[in-house]
Amino acid sequence: MSVSTQTTALSGHSIIAGRQVVGTNGITRGIDPATNAELEPEYSLVSEDQLAEATAAAEEAVASFSALDPEAHAVFLETIAANIEVVGPELVERASTETGLPVPRLQGELARTTGQLRLFASVVRQGDHRGVRIEPALPERAPLPRPDLRQRKVPLGPVAVFGASNFPFAFSTAGGDTASALAAGCPVVFKAHNAHPGTGELVGRAITDAVAECGLHPGVFSLVYGPGASIGQALVKDPAIKAVGFTGSRGAGTSLMATAAARPEPIPVYAEMSSINPVFLFDSALRGDADEFARAYVTSLTGSSGQLCTNPGLLFVPAGAAGDAFLAAVDRALAGAEGATMLTPGIARSCQEGIDALAAQDGVEVVARGREGATANAPAPVVFGAQVPTFLANPVLQEEIFGASSLVIRYGSAEELVTAAARMEGQLTASLFLSEEDVDTAAPLLPVLERKVGRILANGWPTGVDVGDAMVHGGPFPATSDARTTSVGTLAIERFLRPVAYQNIPDALLPAPVQAANPWHLNRRVDGRIQLAATEGDQA
Amino acid sequence: MSVSTQTTALSGHSIIAGRQVVGTNGITRGIDPATNAELEPEYSLVSEDQLAEATAAAEEAVASFSALDPEAHAVFLETIAANIEVVGPELVERASTETGLPVPRLQGELARTTGQLRLFASVVRQGDHRGVRIEPALPERAPLPRPDLRQRKVPLGPVAVFGASNFPFAFSTAGGDTASALAAGCPVVFKAHNAHPGTGELVGRAITDAVAECGLHPGVFSLVYGPGASIGQALVKDPAIKAVGFTGSRGAGTSLMATAAARPEPIPVYAEMSSINPVFLFDSALRGDADEFARAYVTSLTGSSGQLCTNPGLLFVPAGAAGDAFLAAVDRALAGAEGATMLTPGIARSCQEGIDALAAQDGVEVVARGREGATANAPAPVVFGAQVPTFLANPVLQEEIFGASSLVIRYGSAEELVTAAARMEGQLTASLFLSEEDVDTAAPLLPVLERKVGRILANGWPTGVDVGDAMVHGGPFPATSDARTTSVGTLAIERFLRPVAYQNIPDALLPAPVQAANPWHLNRRVDGRIQLAATEGDQA
Numbered sequence A, B: 001m002s003v004s005t006q007t008t009a010l011s012g013h014s015i016i017a018g019r020q021v022v023g024t025n026g027i028t029r030g031i032d033p034a035t036n037a038e039l040e041p042e043y044s045l046v047s048e049d050q051l052a053e054a055t056a057a058a059e060e061a062v063a064s065f066s067a068l069d070p071e072a073h074a075v076f077l078e079t080i081a082a083n084i085e086v087v088g089p090e091l092v093e094r095a096s097t098e099t100g101l102p103v104p105r106l107q108g109e110l111a112r113t114t115g116q117l118r119l120f121a122s123v124v125r126q127g128d129h130r131g132v133r134i135e136p137a138l139p140e141r142a143p144l145p146r147p148d149l150r151q152r153k154v155p156l157g158p159v160a161v162f163g164a165s166n167f168p169f170a171f172s173t174a175g176g177d178t179a180s181a182l183a184a185g186c187p188v189v190f191k192a193h194n195a196h197p198g199t200g201e202l203v204g205r206a207i208t209d210a211v212a213e214c215g216l217h218p219g220v221f222s223l224v225y226g227p228g229a230s231i232g233q234a235l236v237k238d239p240a241i242k243a244v245g246f247t248g249s250r251g252a253g254t255s256l257m258a259t260a261a262a263r264p265e266p267i268p269v270y271a272e273m274s275s276i277n278p279v280f281l282f283d284s285a286l287r288g289d290a291d292e293f294a295r296a297y298v299t300s301l302t303g304s305s306g307q308l309c310t311n312p313g314l315l316f317v318p319a320g321a322a323g324d325a326f327l328a329a330v331d332r333a334l335a336g337a338e339g340a341t342m343l344t345p346g347i348a349r350s351c352q353e354g355i356d357a358l359a360a361q362d363g364v365e366v367v368a369r370g371r372e373g374a375t376a377n378a379p380a381p382v383v384f385g386a387q388v389p390t391f392l393a394n395p396v397l398q399e400e401i402f403g404a405s406s407l408v409i410r411y412g413s414a415e416e417l418v419t420a421a422a423r424m425e426g427q428l429t430a431s432l433f434l435s436e437e438d439v440d441t442a443a444p445l446l447p448v449l450e451r452k453v454g455r456i457l458a459n460g461w462p463t464g465v466d467v468g469d470a471m472v473h474g475g476p477f478p479a480t481s482d483a484r485t486t487s488v489g490t491l492a493i494e495r496f497l498r499p500v501a502y503q504n505i506p507d508a509l510l511p512a513p514v515q516a517a518n519p520w521h522l523n524r525r526v527d528g529r530i531q532l533a534a535t536e537g538d539q540a
Helices: A048-066 A070-086 A088-099 A103-126 A176-184 A197-213 A228-237 A250-262 A290-306 A321-335 A345-359 A388-393 A414-422 A436-442 A445-450 A490-496 B048-066 B070-086 B088-099 B103-126 B176-184 B197-213 B228-237 B250-262 B290-306 B321-335 B345-359 B388-393 B414-422 B436-442 B445-450 B490-496
Strands: A014-016 A019-021 A133-135 A149-155 A159-162 A188-191 A221-224 A243-247 A269-272 A278-281 A314-318 A365-369 A382-387 A405-411 A427-433 A453-458 A497-503 A524-526 A529-531 B014-016 B019-021 B133-135 B149-155 B159-162 B188-191 B221-224 B243-247 B269-272 B278-281 B314-318 B365-369 B382-387 B405-411 B427-433 B453-458 B497-503 B524-526 B529-531
Touching: A014 A048, A014 A197, A048 A149, A048 A188, A048 A221, A048 A228, A070 A088, A070 A103, A070 A176, A070 A197, A088 A103, A088 A197, A103 A176, A103 A490, A159 A176, A159 A228, A176 A188, A176 A243, A176 A490, A188 A228, A197 A221, A228 A250, A243 A250, A243 A490, A250 A269, A250 B250, A278 A414, A290 A321, A290 A405, A314 A321, A321 A365, A321 A382, A321 A405, A345 A382, A345 A405, A382 A388, A388 A405, A388 A414, A405 A414, A414 A445, A445 A453, A490 A497, B014 B048, B014 B197, B048 B149, B048 B188, B048 B221, B048 B228, B070 B088, B070 B103, B070 B176, B070 B197, B088 B103, B088 B197, B103 B176, B103 B490, B159 B176, B159 B228, B176 B188, B176 B243, B176 B490, B188 B228, B197 B221, B228 B250, B243 B250, B243 B490, B250 B269, B278 B414, B290 B321, B290 B405, B314 B321, B321 B365, B321 B382, B321 B405, B345 B382, B345 B405, B382 B388, B388 B405, B388 B414, B405 B414, B414 B445, B445 B453, B490 B497
Parallel strands: A133 A524, A159 A188, A159 A243, A188 A221, A243 A269, A278 A314, A278 A427, A314 A405, A382 A405, A427 A453, A453 B497, A497 B453, B133 B524, B159 B188, B159 B243, B188 B221, B243 B269, B278 B314, B278 B427, B314 B405, B382 B405, B427 B453
Antiparallel strands: A014 A019, A014 A221, A133 A149, A149 A497, A365 A382, A524 A529, B014 B019, B014 B221, B133 B149, B149 B497, B365 B382, B524 B529
């Protein structure tokens, strides 16, 4: 049975290679975290045998999907985006009910998600990710002739993707991992997020319909609902799966990493996990309107109830009067702030536990605290304070609290900042607030941060991740499992590719990207130098 | 105390950050495998505390080494090459004694090794590996302005390198892993190979001298001799180490992979391990002079006593008269072949054990066998035969035998080849012998091979790996631990780099590759399109 975006009633079942599949392994339900009310419909959960149908179909789809020409491939990604837009209002409403996130935030996220799919369509059309390198034969070379060597990148194979609760669109069913894996030519088996099952189904249908409309093998995409962690472990263990994309907690991410490493054939895991995103305020940053600056901090801290990977969880503020005045302004700004519904009761509970644990540490005090929200699962936002020696001595102060909690560290000298940065774990971001006069003071911090983070920003809060060609949303462990890449932006496609070389292969047997005639008009590296493709008009 | 290439008497000690260090953890000696005689001098082995001096020095060297300008960086690599050439004749002689490999082979390997260093010098000068991507600010963009975003790649940090016994130059102390890690800007701690300790010391001095001559931090390179596997495990566990390069056995490689994955901060391991390099003969391949073709096969099989990663360990030969005639020719060619000294008594023993184990399998018979060599550790080369069903049923037939042993599989149809290829483990290479008339028959095999191997070649034997821009010496597990890359060729530099993004960072704080003025004249990707650097003359 084929599913369709026109049928908007939710089925409560998995979609395996285009077919609706009633799971035989129990049920789950979404809940409205604002009220803790259970939502219709119930969702059936697949067994491991049913999961194996999805991975087998993905493996079957590899041959045709990986050989797709760029235009058809790009149109597929654009069709997904268009299909999502068709059900946009319904999607936003359902996602808001399931996650407690406000509608305007979700509208923005949906636009980012469809924009991301279209960005990857443009990447596929442009073709540089195919990484073509050519060394023509040199029959006269001494002492040995050089063979004709041609290299291009091929997709790794089926990819397992796990979405995040905090971005039900942009880091979930059709989010960055799915978009970049599909753009690379890898079929995707998506493990539905049980905290937003209806949202997942609507997006899953949009993708499934696009697969059918574009005439692709149905195994290109499956969406499976399963019980807790067990189905995820089974998915990562499946021999057909060749890479994993994950966004979520450090505990779940490291568990999948261990499973992937223990397979008979280990596979790469791209897990984006844990970050407290240090922010460094230099003296000049505190020279303006303290209340305006404090409000901007509180807005970044409390937006989406603090449930953002790049939430500013750690703030270095200079000792002295200007810093004191800033903290007094933070107190004023946060006093008026009310907790907002968190994604799930479990997340709200973990957040409160993290806040309590941090409050119990020696040398840590509350600097400012907001009010609990009126809904369920809406803990009060809080800002703590401590000194550098306390931060250096106690690793609890480096633990991520997922939610609207931040820790201010008062520092006395730029050397202290360098010491603290060098002792930090890996992070997604580090932010500097400074002006030209601080450049010399800040300069020694830069090389230290480059080794610790994926993105360094000046005079801006870390929340808000631009989706483009130069973004890095990554960083050393535990920010991610693999610092060599990014989960946002066009470079993310590289995660799902590997190089293959062709030596003296007859042109008739070569794949299009490395054929002599360059039928896909690709930029190609010839003898180590990029040769830009001739434009259409230049073709013979 | 500083060491020098002018002092050619071997010291028998490690070199840690430019200093000769007498190890306190026992001794080892090289042996001449042709006679099993022990060689002078004895080599002292470092303790874990001494090892930690090397990794600490490497960490200290990161800041200055990673910031080196391209010209100074390239000159350093060229200086290593020049220093190696100064001691070339002595090196070749010592390596031949320690490994049993013939002098002409080692002369070629030495030239390849210095050529490889100079190739990476050209890569460093050219600069594309820095992966610069720029998205200029778009303050007018709606709904949100775009910040200025700049991305470049930075070195991962100190790299642990383990060399291979079978390439005492090209995959050892100053081999491809060391050259590409140093080119990336990563200090290297090299675990000396105890099967060629004197060779290692001579090369280690050449590198150490280059570090001093170029005025670099001495921690950029250390060479440590240690006991068996324990020092290697300690090296991979060391928190200062951020990546591992390894060439060797599947057992040792997977052991290092497990250690790296179990670290508090897991790190990437690039292990090149195990491959039987299937060769597929199509009908037309057997139409020429059977004896000439068989001699070429035997030459590829027995060269370097079969101790090559790309040794043709598996050969698919069509059933029928032409295939029979080819095997008869193989028998004639191999009958005259004599075993050559293998690298170590242990390797010769393992080879003989592998040969005995394969000979004991049901459905496997000896097709041809040479003679034992006159020296020690020189087992007779051997070619086995079996049918496709036996190959599919018994995984022992897929196990690598490191040495001059090969297995011929007789096949009846091209479909059988596809089935067999699909069931294979990952491989470094696959070779096709065919002519134009076989193109249609071979076509279905290509996509299967692309998923299994790093390099596909036509009408050539897999031994002989060209070091250049388009080479892939890699492939899916167990050929390597990480199919996303290569250990030979310029792409290998990517293994030791990761991206960092800079958002709205003042130009004065930006590193050179992403500064507005492009002082290093790099090609840069701007808004997703490559912009070729202006040549020197075009600069304002």
